[in-house]
Amino acid sequence: MMILLTVGIFAALAGGQQSSCSPVSRPVSISWSDRAELRSPACKWIVSVNPDASGQDGPADLILQNVASDKSHLIAKVNRDAVIHWNPDGNGLLLEDMAYSDHYRLLLFDPLSESSSESEATDLDKLIRKQVEENLGTSENINYLPRYVSWNRAGLIVSIGVVTIHGSSGPFTPHCYGFKIRVNPLSIAETLTEGQLKKEYKASCQIWP
Numbered sequence: 440m441m442i443l444l445t446v447g448i449f450a451a452l453a454g455g456q457q458s459s460c461s462p463v464s465r466p467v468s469i470s471w472s473d474r475a476e477l478r479s480p481a482c483k484w485i486v487s488v489n490p491d492a493s494g495q496d497g498p499a500d501l502i503l504q505n506v507a508s509d510k511s512h513l514i515a516k517v518n519r520d521a522v523i524h525w526n527p528d529g530n531g532l533l534l535e536d537m538a539y540s541d542h543y544r545l546l547l548f549d550p551l552s553e554s555s556s557e558s559e560a561t562d563l564d565k566l567i568r569k570q571v572e573e574n575l576g577t578s579e580n581i582n583y584l585p586r587y588v589s590w591n592r593a594g595l596i597v598s599i600g601v602v603t604i605h606g607s608s609g610p611f612t613p614h615c616y617g618f619k620i621r622v623n624p625l626s627i628a629e630t631l632t633e634g635q636l637k638k639e640y641k642a643s644c645q646i647w648p
Contacts, residue, residue: 466535466587467523471499480529482506484551488517501534505553515546515557524587526595531622533595534560535587540648542583545597549622562625570627571599571616580604588642594622598636600644615644 467477475488485504491497498518504511515534522535531549538544545567546560567585575581581603588596601614617631617640636642 467525468520469517469523470520471517472496477523478506479525479532479551483529485511486514486523486532487511503548503551503555508553510553512553512555514548514555515560522587524590527590533587535585537648543585545585545587547595547622547625563620566625566627567597567599567618567620570618570630571601574616575601575603575614577603582647584645584648586645588617588636588640591619593628594620596620596631596640596642598642598644600646602646613644613646615646617642617644 469475469477469488471488472490473488474490477486477488478484479486483506485506487502487504489500489502491499498516500513501515501517502511503514515536517536518538520537524533524535526532526549531547531551534544534546534548536544536546544561545564546557547563548555548560564585568583571583572581581601584600586598586600588598590596597618597620599616599618601616603612603614605612615633615636617633617636618627619629619631620626621628631639633644636644
């Protein structure tokens with residue numbers, strides 16, 4: 440089970456003063472089976488992981504709360520493990536959702552708002568997957584594992600590990616793609632080769648779950 444890391448440093452001050460926050464850049468691993476509360480680096484947002492209360496091992500609710508207004512709402516469901524990456528200003532996040540054994544999802548909530556929704560956040564994943572399928576010339580019989588690499592000034596860098604499956608039991612052909620993503624407007628700014636990922640970002644593709 441992935442180790443939970445709490446974003447932000449909370450200093451309990453005497454006299455009822457508010458907690459302080461310090462920005463951190465490390466990813467935050469969460470699990471559908473473990474309750475957690477994660478604060479953004481600027482303490483403007485709280486993301487809570489609420490496991491299925493029925494005891495039936497259903498997906499966990501991911502709840503976004505605006506600290507200033509105290510309003511909260513559901514932004515996503517988490518079926519397995521996932522990783523949260525706050526963007527540099529703490530006002531947006533990328534969710535790496537290891538949803539299934541043969542494909543993951545990247546959900547981009549940037550900027551965060553009281554109307555943030557999973558349906559909008561999946562636009563990034565749809566954009567990337569469409570480009571990968573166009574590169575491969577197929578949308579069938581593939582394992583698709585997109586992963587976060589880093590944020591940059593315009594958006595973020597992602598790597599995509601893909602395996603095409605020929606026939607019912609192979610053979611298997613691995614592929615590795617990298618993309619520079621522009622957040623506003625959402626688009627692919629540049630396609631990166633496996634060599635560029637390794638040389639420029641010291642990153643690689645995850646080929647198998």
